[in-house]
Amino acid sequence: MPTEIDRGEVQKLMDRGAQLVEVLPPDEYEEDHLPGAISLPLRRLETEAVRVLDRARPVIVYCWDTA
Amino acid sequence: MNVPTTTARKCSRCGAAIETCAFCDEPDCPAITCYRCVSVIFHDRLRSRPAANSLLEVDASAER
Amino acid sequence: MSPRAAWRLESLGFGEVYDYVDGKLDWMAAGLRTEGTNAAHPRAGDVARKDVPVAGLEDRLGDVRQRVSASGWDAVVVTNTERVVFGLLRSKELAKDAELTLEQAMRPGPSTFRPHRAITEMAEHMTAHLLDSSPITTSDGRLVGLLLRTDAVRVAGEKE
Numbered sequence: 001m002p003t004e005i006d007r008g009e010v011q012k013l014m015d016r017g018a019q020l021v022e023v024l025p026p027d028e029y030e031e032d033h034l035p036g037a038i039s040l041p042l043r044r045l046e047t048e049a050v051r052v053l054d055r056a057r058p059v060i061v062y063c064w065d066t067a
Numbered sequence: 068m069n070v071p072t073t074t075a076r077k078c079s080r081c082g083a084a085i086e087t088c089a090f091c092d093e094p095d096c097p098a099i100t101c102y103r104c105v106s107v108i109f110h111d112r113l114r115s116r117p118a119a120n121s122l123l124e125v126d127a128s129a130e131r
Numbered sequence: 132m133s134p135r136a137a138w139r140l141e142s143l144g145f146g147e148v149y150d151y152v153d154g155k156l157d158w159m160a161a162g163l164r165t166e167g168t169n170a171a172h173p174r175a176g177d178v179a180r181k182d183v184p185v186a187g188l189e190d191r192l193g194d195v196r197q198r199v200s201a202s203g204w205d206a207v208v209v210t211n212t213e214r215v216v217f218g219l220l221r222s223k224e225l226a227k228d229a230e231l232t233l234e235q236a237m238r239p240g241p242s243t244f245r246p247h248r249a250i251t252e253m254a255e256h257m258t259a260h261l262l263d264s265s266p267i268t269t270s271d272g273r274l275v276g277l278l279l280r281t282d283a284v285r286v287a288g289e290k291e
Contacts, residue, residue, distance in 0.1 A: 002137035002148040007158055010151050022155070023136040032167040034158055042136050046143075055145050062151035062158075063132040091262040092242050098259040108256075109248065 002061075010034070010060055018058040034062065080104040159247035160270035173286050175253050176246025179267040179276030185210050188217060192236045193229025195220075206264055208274055209233050215272040216243060221264070243268040246275050253278060254287035 005013070014020060020037040022029050029039040040048060042063075053059055075084050076094060078101035088096035089105045100108075137150040151157075159165060162176050184207040186195045199207050205225065209218035218237030227236045243266045244253065257265065257280040267275040 002134070002141060002150045004152045005149045006153065007151065007161060007163070009149070010158075013149060018149070021136070023132055024155075030167055031169045032155060032159065032165045034155065035164060035166050037166075042132050045136055045139055049140060049143055049145070053140075053145065058147040058149060059140055059145050060149045060151055061133045061136040061140065062154045063136075065154040065156040088260060090242055090256060091260040091265075092238060093260075096260050100260075105242075109252075 005060070010062075013058055013060055016058065018060050019053055021053070021059060021061045022063070023061055024063050028064070037062075078104055080108075157270065160245045162246040162269045162275055165247075169249070173250040174246060175244055175248040175250060175267045175278050175283075176275050178250050178253075178282050178286050179246070179278040180282070181276040183208055183274075183277035185214070185274065186233055187211065188232065188234040190233050191229070192220075192225070192227060192231045192233060195233060196225050196229065199225065206277060207233075208266055208277060209237050210274055214274045216241070216266050216268055216274050219266060241266060243272075244278070245270065250283055251287045254280070254283040257283055 010020070014036060020034055021040045022033050022037045023040060023042045023045065025041055026039055029037075029041075033039070038052065040052060076086065076099050077083065078085050079099050081101060081104050083101045083103070085099065085101045087094045088099040089102035090096070090098070090100050093099075133150050133152065133154065137148050140148045155165075164170070184195070184199045184202060184204050186198075186207050186209055188209060188211075195207055199205070205222050207220050207225070208216060209220070210216055218233065218239045219241040220233065220237050224236050224238060246267055246269065253265075256262070257278075262280060264277050264279050267278050269275060
């Protein structure tokens with residue numbers, strides 16, 4: 001089960017080498033994204049996650065908010 | 068007979084009865100707006116509009 | 132969206148998956164840096180005056196008024212020691228009885244705005260509402276600075 005984290009934990013995990021992934025559409029990513037985040041829209045997760053992400057490293061996903 | 072001396076104000080966007088403007092805290096603001104409408108204004112503007120030529124993008128961005 | 136992505140990644144064999152549930156809005160509302168095309172545009176937190184006078188609830192209005200006036204300001208933000216905003220005094224409040232405490236004289240719970248608001252947006256709304264100044268705070272209520280309408284309008288005009 002994925003672990004829910006807050007922004008403090010995001011920063012700690014990034015220091016540990018986590019991969020940060022924004023799953024919003026690309027145009028939203030282009031406007032603003034967290035430093036170091038890559039764009040992997042939800043609809044392309046199936047086809048690209050395994051190619052783009054390293055399974056051996058932690059992954060943090062985020063979108064806009066909890067709504 | 069007492070005559071009410073205050074006039075109920077209405078939100079300039081939705082017409083809801085309010086006492087003061089949620090943006091500037093003033094009761095006599097020329098653009099008096101309720102809290103909900105201020106939230107909607109800013110929240111809508113924060114979110115990018117989905118690409119007009121992509122239904123897939125519309126579906127994806129409509130869900131959070 | 133992110134919960135579904137997190138679960139899906141687990142099902143694809145990713146062993147350590149985290150979901151930053153509060154997302155990008157939380158990050159930006161905390162005043163943290165972002166990258167992207169919007170990051171280059173001035174925001175409320177960038178333009179807000181960080182040197183706005185601050186004072187505590189128990190401070191005497193007369194003392195604060197003297198200090199504020201000497202520094203050339205006509206506004207003071209009331210905060211606690213954590214810089215959490217409790218109130219605001221502008222000219223009208225600062226003109227009240229000198230013996231009052233700030234708690235008694237202030238406008239409690241003023242409207243505040245987040246640091247990531249586009250300055251063009253703030254300039255537009257502050258002009259429409261004739262709002263001279265507004266505290267800019269993070270999502271946990273801490274003061275970033277006071278945004279002046281004159282600054283917002285000037286910077287928004289420079290951007291165009």
